[in-house]
Amino acid sequence: MTTNGGFEPVSCTPVFCGIVPPHILDHLAQHEDQALSDSALRTLQHDSAARTRRRITAVRTVAAAVTAPAAPDSAPHRTIYDAGHGTDLPGTEVRAEGSEPGQDATVNRAYAGLGATFELYLKAYERNSIDGDGLPLNASVHYDVNYDNAFWNGEQMVFGDGDGVIFTDFTSSVDVIGHELTHGVTQYTANLEYYGQSGALNESVSDVFGSLIKQYSLGQTADQADWLIGEGLLAPGVHGVALRSMKAPGTAYDDPRLGKDPQPATMADYVKTNRDNGGVHINSGIPNHAFYLLATALGGNAWEKAGQIWYDVLTGGELQATAKFADFAKLTVAAAKARYNEGEETEAVLKAWSQVGVHTA
Numbered sequence: 001m002t003t004n005g006g007f008e009p010v011s012c013t014p015v016f017c018g019i020v021p022p023h024i025l026d027h028l029a030q031h032e033d034q035a036l037s038d039s040a041l042r043t044l045q046h047d048s049a050a051r052t053r054r055r056i057t058a059v060r061t062v063a064a065a066v067t068a069p070a071a072p073d074s075a076p077h078r079t080i081y082d083a084g085h086g087t088d089l090p091g092t093e094v095r096a097e098g099s100e101p102g103q104d105a106t107v108n109r110a111y112a113g114l115g116a117t118f119e120l121y122l123k124a125y126e127r128n129s130i131d132g133d134g135l136p137l138n139a140s141v142h143y144d145v146n147y148d149n150a151f152w153n154g155e156q157m158v159f160g161d162g163d164g165v166i167f168t169d170f171t172s173s174v175d176v177i178g179h180e181l182t183h184g185v186t187q188y189t190a191n192l193e194y195y196g197q198s199g200a201l202n203e204s205v206s207d208v209f210g211s212l213i214k215q216y217s218l219g220q221t222a223d224q225a226d227w228l229i230g231e232g233l234l235a236p237g238v239h240g241v242a243l244r245s246m247k248a249p250g251t252a253y254d255d256p257r258l259g260k261d262p263q264p265a266t267m268a269d270y271v272k273t274n275r276d277n278g279g280v281h282i283n284s285g286i287p288n289h290a291f292y293l294l295a296t297a298l299g300g301n302a303w304e305k306a307g308q309i310w311y312d313v314l315t316g317g318e319l320q321a322t323a324k325f326a327d328f329a330k331l332t333v334a335a336a337k338a339r340y341n342e343g344e345e346t347e348a349v350l351k352a353w354s355q356v357g358v359h360t361a
């Protein structure tokens with residue numbers, strides 16, 4: 001762990017990366033409905049305990065490992081476990097690679113989501129699993145009681161069932177599964193520090209590839225995609241469509257129990273805060289929106305050119321763990337030139353960053 005100016009930036013993946021940000025859980029925890037606030041409080045207390053535990057436990061991280069391209073016939077190695085509403089991980093094995101779907105839809109969705117994530121990384125970027133070296137993909141479902149989150153703990157995926165009032169089952173959005181597993185990819189590559197702008201880039205990279213995994217699995221072009229993160233996760237009656245919108249940051253929800261989506265779309269509205277690790281789930285709206293603008297300007301399948309540029313930066317070895325938005329943006333310009341020369345792709349990258357107010361010169 002490095003120290004920097006008095007605070008200790010926590011790296012995301014060796015600690016804890018939940019899909020539901022603390023600002024939402026804080027809001028819920030203050031709600032007058034006891035059952036709702038209890039679920040949120042339990043989740044918050046658990047999440048903070050998990051953070052502390054993970055910080056004490058040394059977890060292997062491989063920085064900027066340059067991996068060989070995967071063989072096209074590489075296959076995932078998935079195992080799904082049932083935590084049985086407890087917190088001991090991983091729980092009882094309920095589905096192994098290649099076995100038929102069982103009765104439990106949650107188990108089957110987790111299995112399919114891990115598969116969809118493996119598929120995008122393999123087919124689009126020749127990456128063999130999260131670490132680029134065939135890492136087995138393990139997930140536990142039915143974690144804890146009314147647990148309002150899903151997370152990657154540095155080694156495996158964990159899914160709660162939600163409280164049923166605000167959140168449904170956390171396996172219900174494939175982009176959430178892709179988001180969390182992409183924290184693993186970042187852990188094994190650029191290992192962006194989970195604080196401030198590098199933390200917001202870490203979050204944004206997970207949103208970008210989470211959305212691309214959904215788009216790839218549905219065969220959607222950039223124009224057809226919803227560009228939402230966590231669509232289907234909010235229970236009926238909640239005023240909102242998802243946890244975040246890359247197309248229109250700040251518009252995903254506005255609900256008396258959840259509060260209002262605080263994401264900015266441009267640097268003009270950048271949020272300075274010490275909460276949420278310096279706003280990692282808030283200011284990620286800015287690079288998210290830049291990616292959306294690029295992908296829709298280029299048209300076609302977003303995982304092809306736009307996704308390839310982002311992937312090249314994430315895995316290229318030049319992205320520093322403490323990178324700021326402008327550092328990342330400059331590397332995307334260089335990556336676009338390296339792959340597509342000085343053509344429309346590079347122009348579109350420059351324009352997208354300029355539209356969100358991030359300087360590339």
Ligand SMILES: [Zn+2]
Nearest residue numbers: 017018203206
């Ligand atoms: Zn995340």
